[in-house]
Amino acid sequence: MQIFSENLLANQVAIVTGGGTGIGKQIAKTLGESGAKVVIAGRRKEVLEETRNEFVKEGIETHAISIDIRVPEQVQQLVDFTVGSFGKVDILVNNAGGQFPKKSEELTPNGWNAVIHNNLNGTFYVTQAVAKQMIKQGTGGAITNILVSFLHRGAPGIAHSVAARNGVYGMMRTLALEWAKYNIRINSIGPGLFVTEGMKEEMASSAGPHFIEQVTQDVPLGRTGRLQELGWLVTYLSCPAAEYMTGEFIVIDGGNSLGRGLTFVPY
Numbered sequence: 625m626q627i628f629s630e631n632l633l634a635n636q637v638a639i640v641t642g643g644g645t646g647i648g649k650q651i652a653k654t655l656g657e658s659g660a661k662v663v664i665a666g667r668r669k670e671v672l673e674e675t676r677n678e679f680v681k682e683g684i685e686t687h688a689i690s691i692d693i694r695v696p697e698q699v700q701q702l703v704d705f706t707v708g709s710f711g712k713v714d715i716l717v718n719n720a721g722g723q724f725p726k727k728s729e730e731l732t733p734n735g736w737n738a739v740i741h742n743n744l745n746g747t748f749y750v751t752q753a754v755a756k757q758m759i760k761q762g763t764g765g766a767i768t769n770i771l772v773s774f775l776h777r778g779a780p781g782i783a784h785s786v787a788a789r790n791g792v793y794g795m796m797r798t799l800a801l802e803w804a805k806y807n808i809r810i811n812s813i814g815p816g817l818f819v820t821e822g823m824k825e826e827m828a829s830s831a832g833p834h835f836i837e838q839v840t841q842d843v844p845l846g847r848t849g850r851l852q853e854l855g856w857l858v859t860y861l862s863c864p865a866a867e868y869m870t871g872e873f874i875v876i877d878g879g880n881s882l883g884r885g886l887t888f889v890p891y
């Protein structure tokens with residue numbers, strides 16, 4: 625279903641990290657369907673190329689680059705590649721990230737650091753490199769972070785991820801203030817459960833065989849999220865309709881966090 629005009633983001637250039645799979649892929653596609661040119665970035669080259677080919681067939685101007693958001697030099701390559709391909713960058717979606725469920729008393733320092741490094745440090749590296757380019761351009765920009773619905777409530781089994789995402793939240797609130805003078809807006813979205821291959825592999829498999837069914841029963845609206853619903857929300861936050869919004873966090877979880885929320889290990 626096409627909600628937004630196909631020219632809404634015409635002449636806009638968007639970077640979506642983790643844009644080769646799952647949520648990021650749908651976000652990139654939805655931005656592209658509204659006219660944006662997109663650059664998708666992730667670690668796995670083959671996955672990115674497959675997604676790029678799919679988008680190009682659908683008429684979306686797309687480039688793909690294999691980088692690791694944890695490596696600042698590679699992050700700079702992402703920005704240079706985007707500017708080299710499309711001349712500028714207007715929209716950034718910090719979607720790359722993830723974690724694994726583990727009781728906190730069993731987490732190793734390496735496990736903790738891996739998740740903090742990926743979700744907090746990596747997100748800062750990308751945000752800073754892209755914002756420097758936006759400041760240089762002088763044309764403003766819209767940055768959206770994909771966080772988690774249980775940001776403030778917590779979620780047993782993923783203390784590392786909740787800590788990292790709250791770090792990104794604090795960073796967002798601060799950057800919204802620092803960069804408002806450049807008309808760079810930065811907002812965040814907290815998705816509840818959206819079924820993706822990555823979610824099934826990394827989360828649902830460790831959280832138990834009936835995890836998805838159990839969570840679905842706890843969602844007041846009675847279902848998991850549709851990826852397209854995240855694509856639309858990011859499109860809204862990236863378009864002129866949201867020109868007066870910055871530093872905000874929007875939960876999209878069918879009401880799940882108003883009730884039982886999400887639990888990945890028994891407590």
Ligand SMILES: CCC/C=C/C(=O)SCCNC(=O)CCNC(=O)[C@H](O)C(C)(C)COP(=O)([O-])OP(=O)([O-])OC[C@H]1O[C@@H](n2cnc3c(N)ncnc32)[C@H](O)[C@@H]1OP(=O)([O-])[O-]
Pocket residue numbers: 721722723724725726732733734735736738739742772816817818822823824826827886
């Ligand atoms: C439902 C709604 C909520 C949200 C859902 C989603 O996010 S869905 C999206 C879901 N999608 C994603 O999450 C995709 C992205 N996720 C990832 O790439 C990884 O989960 C990552 C963030 C840990 C990065 O990994 P990396 O390459 O940096 O890690 P590494 O291999 O170098 O290991 C470093 C340390 O971590 C430990 N360790 C690692 N994995 C596991 C595990 N499964 N089990 C136990 N431990 C694990 C590993 O043992 C080691 O510690 P050790 O043994 O040396 O003491």
Ligand SMILES: NC(=O)C1=CN([C@@H]2O[C@H](COP(=O)(O)OP(=O)(O)OC[C@H]3O[C@@H](n4cnc5c(N)ncnc54)[C@H](OP(=O)(O)O)[C@@H]3O)[C@@H](O)[C@H]2O)C=CC1
Pocket residue numbers: 641642643644645646647648665666667668669671691692693694719720721722723742746770771772773814815816817818819820821822823
């Ligand atoms: N699905 C859900 O229910 C929810 C998901 N989220 C969050 O949404 C985001 C997308 O999740 P989802 O689509 O479900 O799962 P995926 O596993 O498909 O998405 C993770 C994406 O991030 C990329 N990525 C991870 N680490 C890096 C890195 N260091 N450098 C570059 N790219 C990286 C992965 O690509 P590659 O492996 O090739 O690098 C992949 O494309 C994640 O941040 C996730 O935590 C939040 C709430 C709920």
